[in-house]
Amino acid sequence: MATSAVSDLHGRVSIVTGGSRGIGRDVCLALARHGASVVVCYQGNSSAAAEVVDLIQKEGNGAAIAVKCDVSNTSDVTALFDQAISTFGQVNIVVHLAGILLSSYPTIEDTSLEDWQQTFSVNVTGTFLVCKEAAARITQGGKGRIVTTSSSMVHILKPGYGAYVASKAAVETLTKILAKELRGRRITANCVAPGPVATEMFFAGKDEATIQAMREAPPLQRLGEPADITSLILFLVSDGGEWVNGQVIRANGGFAI
Secondary structure, three states: OOHHHOOOOOOOEEEEEOOOOHHHHHHHHHHHHOOOEEEEEEOOOHHHHHHHHHHHHHHOOOOEEEEEOOOOOHHHHHHHHHHHHHHHOOOOEEEEOOOOOOOOOOOOOOOOHHHHHHHHHHHHHHHHHHHHHHHHHOOOOOOEEEEEEOOOHHHHOOOOOHHHHHHHHHHHHHHHHHHHHOOOOOEEEEEEEEOOEOOHHHHOOOOHHHHHHHHHOOOOOOOEOHHHHHHHHHHHHOHHHOOOOOOEEEEOOOOOO
16 A cells, blocks of 8 residues: 555554564654654563664654563553653554564464463453553544554464454454544544565564475565555554554465355
8 A cells, every 4th residue: 555645644653562573663663753742662572672762763753762561561551641742742553563482383273371361461452452442542523543453364263363264253353342442533443454474473482494385375475574564553643544443454465264
């Protein structure tokens, strides 16, 4: 989707969870290039988050700060929104990309209860807490946007992804209900479900044969790049994206049809 289709985002304040690397990093930089102020939310990699902020400042686009936050922790998520509003005065856009995937790809039989609970804690509880705060704090009356993240694996149902896919299916349902509950506030809620994207999270635990098979699976015969997902997210948070609401959009090059 061409960036020319994205409206000017000057004056808008965005929070991006998982913003220090991968798709989140690309989204942060793109939002800033379109004029939005950006809160780069990260959990562990402070140097990577600082690098994103530095790049935004060097390019002279929107203002940016980095905030450490465990999205599965209620007080952390509350503090994240507090910091955004304290610094920039409001929140207009929330893009929730933080998530985890078990890189050992265990079967359901071999998934430990601890791993199952951790996956749901980050992917489901994290989404719930971020959406809960976003619903309460995003400025009403137009231009309010919430974007959550699922996976095209929910459509594929590949063995070894049981906990991950179950958690992402919950995210899709939560997002659809949220969109209905935001009736009358001019705030949209959508879920983006990428296919295989060449990020650190994707490559973790996969051998070269698996990577090659997934590279060849889409009709376009390549892995996605962060920019492929960013362009969709930019459209959804723009003025032109307002009529898209309550949807799960699978961006995967035909990997899952």
